[in-house]
Amino acid sequence: MSGPTSLYKIALRFSSSSTAKVISPLCSGRVSFRLHQISRCLISTTTSNMAPINGPTADRYDYICIGGGSGGVASSRRAASYGKRVALIEATPRLGGTCVNVGCVPKKIMWHAADLADRLRHASDGYHFVTTPDPKFVWATFKPQRDAYIRKLNQIYDNNLDREHVEHHQGSARLISADSVEVTRPDGQKYSLHADHITIAVGGRPTIPSEEKIPGASLGIDSDGFFALEDQPRRVAIVGAGYIAVELAGVLNSLGSETHLIIRHDKVLRSFDNTMQDTLTPWMEHTGIKIHKHSNVVRVEGEKGKTLTVSTDKGVIEVDCLIWAIGRHANTDGLGLEDVGVKVDKKGDVIVDEYQNSVVKNIYAIGDVQGKALLTPVAIAAGRRLSNRLFGPEKFKHDKISYENIPTVVFSHPPIGTVGLTEAEAVRLYGKDVKIYKSAFRSLYFSQIDEAHKEPTVYKLIVVGEEERIVGVHMIGQGSDEALQGFAVAVKMGARKQDLDDTIAIHPTSAEELVTMR
């Protein structure tokens, strides 16, 4: 919808002197608005973009969220749903934070592209499709389309805030007292906002080794840089063994780049269950990823965007692109934490208790900045529950999230889904009371595919005690990403092995193997 002519589509039904009912396609149906917001909504229907507010509109707010990512957006929207006066401050011009802009969303889109590439190969090699000439992925035209989708999400987020009466302030925030935040606008102007409650939701950013530690390290890029690549690198080296290294290596390899993975030890995903590590590491190698084990980068030479020579303590690799994926750290620089007494741990993550309270009364931290379980649904759940507790009805007086049994998926090829304890953790906690059920098989999908390309599927259940309570579910194989959510509910409810056995299988699926294990 564009241009002033579209204004006729908006019907205003004034229901009181201060609020009106607005019906607008962009504003998602019938919603209640304060009058000062109607003008913004009208503007948005002509420009499709909300302008952030650039100064205080109240002497005091009930709530301020610093950071417009998953946690900050979710928490501020929930607080506003209780009728509170809420301001959200985002430093960049784009709402949505890491997940929407340089994380889950573009990553999953790239994973889908890579998955399609694998399936196209299966289609011709196993399923007798004629696919000539060879299908080709064109990164250079796909990337702008992916970016356009992200821009659309940015706008949806802006509209959501506006619709739900959350004030969106664009600028860099700094705490100046326990109830005040200074906002530095993009034009350098500063103003202050005051609130009864303040939440720090500034997330984190990728870690890159210093030039002193590894000369030439800055010739590499990080995951943000990966999403900015306009062209597919022909040869790439990725450093790291965690989620991001594994996911990006899988995407690039499936899409046809010569992919090197440089890891310090001999397996990827070392914090995951050993069966997942032992299945994925050799499979990645089998699919063509060159894993350089027990290797540390010591020097990088060359020119960014051209050929890079990556020297490790084991040899030399020549590539077009080097990606650091060695972890992330909290975005707390210049946030004024030390000035107001908010404490951080050795790694720089904000220290909070189980209710997300920092050591300073009425200042809280949620999401990646508090260093535990760096996942979008965790940031969202923590943010919503915090607002429930602060502003919601009596039944939410003690609302908080549990950091136990958080399900998580690694979008590798094939994907890994996991919830609960690893075998090593379970044995540490329960000793001889631990029993393992394991099933390794080939999904029916691969029955038509030649032996060399049959992906592995391995499921593992970790149970404890006589009642065989399930304390861990670990799955690797096609479809594990989608299958896990339901099993995570069962684990959360305290399911026993017998409960799975009592559930009738769905045939023929991979997931049925979890309810027929012996």
Ligand SMILES: Cc1cc2nc3c(=O)[nH]c(=O)nc-3n(C[C@H](O)[C@H](O)[C@H](O)COP(=O)(O)OP(=O)(O)OC[C@H]3O[C@@H](n4cnc5c(N)ncnc54)[C@H](O)[C@@H]3O)c2cc1C
């Ligand atoms: C490549 C990649 C892939 C990922 N894939 C997944 C996945 O598949 N599933 C999953 O669950 N999680 C995934 N994650 C993790 C997920 O993105 C994060 O856990 C989530 O975004 C954390 O949300 P947050 O609100 O804590 O922080 P963020 O989303 O990082 O938001 C913080 C916001 O605060 C803003 N900010 C920072 N400093 C200031 C300041 N001083 N003033 C104002 N604003 C400020 C930032 O600009 C940012 O917008 C992925 C992460 C990466 C990097």
Ligand SMILES: NC(=O)C1=CN([C@@H]2O[C@H](COP(=O)(O)OP(=O)(O)OC[C@H]3O[C@@H](n4cnc5c(N)ncnc54)[C@H](OP(=O)(O)O)[C@@H]3O)[C@@H](O)[C@H]2O)C=CC1
């Ligand atoms: N699918 C999802 O849900 C995703 C979630 N995320 C979230 O984002 C977080 C950050 O991701 P990521 O950056 O991959 O971090 P991770 O913590 O997952 O992994 C980083 C790994 O890099 C290795 N490493 C650390 N330092 C060095 C170093 N100096 N040199 C070489 N290797 C090093 C370590 O493995 P080792 O000790 O074995 O060497 C470490 O485990 C994840 O923990 C996850 O919570 C990110 C992407 C996807």
Ligand SMILES: N[C@@H](CCC(=O)N[C@@H](CSSC[C@H](NC(=O)CC[C@H](N)C(=O)O)C(=O)NCC(=O)O)C(=O)NCC(=O)O)C(=O)O
């Ligand atoms: N599960 C679907 C994803 C669908 C989805 O949630 N898409 C989002 C973008 S994903 S990424 C953005 C991420 N959203 C989510 O993680 C969705 C959370 C779940 N639906 C819920 O509400 O709890 C987030 O940061 N949320 C904070 C917040 O919204 O408060 C979207 O299109 N949203 C449009 C809209 O909302 O109108 C899939 O994987 O395909």
